[in-house]
Amino acid sequence: MSDKNGSSSAAKPDPAALRAEIAQTRADLGETVQALAAKADVKARAKDQVEQTKQKVKAQASEAVNNAKGAAVAATEKVRAAAGQARGAVGGAVESATEDDRVREVKTRVRENQVPVAAVFAGVCALVGIILILRGRRR
Structure with a gap:
């Protein structure tokens, strides 16, 4: 060297x-x-985490809505199929039922089964809770 x-x-x-x-x-x-x-930069990282969580909840809510719509369509088809079978078995008694009655029956079943609505509500509550927790940590 x-x-x-x-x-x-x-x-x-x-x-x-x-x-x-x-x-x-x-x-x-x-x-x-x-x-x-x-x-x-903890604040920016927390904001990123909140944004990621919001996107996940939105995706889950969208999926739950799509599942609920699919379940409603499937329920409608099942009701129509059951009505067709009942019409064949009972004969003229079911034929007297109007289409409005079947629609009301489907609406009633959807209203009674509130699981998809509850799932969306729970997701929104979880998102709000996460945001509040993260804001509390900043202070």
Whole structure:
């Protein structure tokens, strides 16, 4: 590396190469500082977490609504099929029932089975609870 009088045995590095290396080191250091600052920003991380949770709840609510609609359609089809079978078995008695009566029956069954509505309500309550908890931690 160096001999006894302090002179370097290797050729001195090119000043332009040193400047380029220093510039690269500064850029790397700047990226590292930005990454550390992002990890230290608890407020921004909490906001990101809340946003992710909101998106999950929205997706779950949308899925629950779609499932409820699908269940309502399936229930309608089952009611129609059962009505058709009953019409065949009973004869003219079921034929006297109007379409409005069957629609009312389906609506009543959907109103009695409130599980999809309760699931959406529970998801919204969970979202509000998470937001309140995260806001309380900031203070």
